[in-house]
Amino acid sequence: MLSASPLPDYLVNRYYGWKATTYAKNESWYQHLAEMGQHPRAMVVSCCDSRVHVSSIFGADQGEFFIHRNVANLVPPYTPDGETHGTSASVEYAVTVLKVAHLIVLGHSNCGGVKGCYDMCSGDAPDLSRSSSFVGRWMELLRSRFDALPEGSEDSRLRELEHQAVLTSLRNLVTFPFVREAMEAGRLTLHGLWNDIGAGSLSCYDPQTREFSPI
Known part of the structure; x- marks a missing residue:
């Protein structure tokens, strides 16, 4: 029952x-x-966090965005291994069926998933380190970025790891053949954004400066 x-x-x-x-x-x-039917111009991969409301941030109406949410707005690399990949399936549908023109990865401040990854990699979250933790295994996607964090305060390192969650997703997106094909044909562009929840600000990643700059 x-x-x-x-x-x-x-x-x-x-x-x-x-x-x-x-x-x-x-x-x-x-x-x-x-x-x-739906004809969205953009797909947004954002965090599950209840404080991040994509439609409100952009003043969007129904039908404008194809939105996929998961913990820490992560996109895994292309791995056609027959396993269940909800995020990869959403990306495939958006690019190959809906033919969105823009694919946006939206990260945010005070991300609980990123903080969990930080604590797990620091040895301070034994529950996440267990093989039975879905969150822990998911956040392994970001472990290599934790290992490369510069020295600094915990706050600055956490913010950098939030930025790296966005960049990791952007790097992984181009491992999908259909994403690369759409980009090379000029049909698709990728965008990396980070939202400061408290300030209500939005920053966009600039590949020329390799920094997130305020919009």
Whole structure:
């Protein structure tokens, strides 16, 4: 028997509020989306963190972004080994079926996944080091970047590791043949962003300066 419960009242009430306001005012647009399908111009790989709201940051409407969220906004390297790869499947669908023009990796400040990786690699998170930890095994994607961190305060090293999570994903994206093909044909561009949650600021990676610069 499946284990599932009714929605809590506060979510039910929020749904009714949305249906009576936002949906009611834009019903024809929702009907258009349902009938014509999705045609997003960009895919965004962002963190699961509840404080990072991609649509709000860019003032986007429904249908504008194809969004995939995971812990620490990581994209694994291309490994066609037959295993289950939710992130890789999302990238494949966005590039080969939806044919998005832009693929954005969005990192952020105070990332719990990155902090977990930092603690695990420092030997301070034994639970994540266990082979049974899904989070720990996922964050192994970033271990080599931890090993290359410069000296400094923990805060500065954590911020650098957050930046490296974005850059790791960008490097791994170009290992996918269909991503490279789309880039070489001029149909796809990659972008690396980092959001400071508290300041509400957004920085973009510049490959010329090799730094994240404020937008």
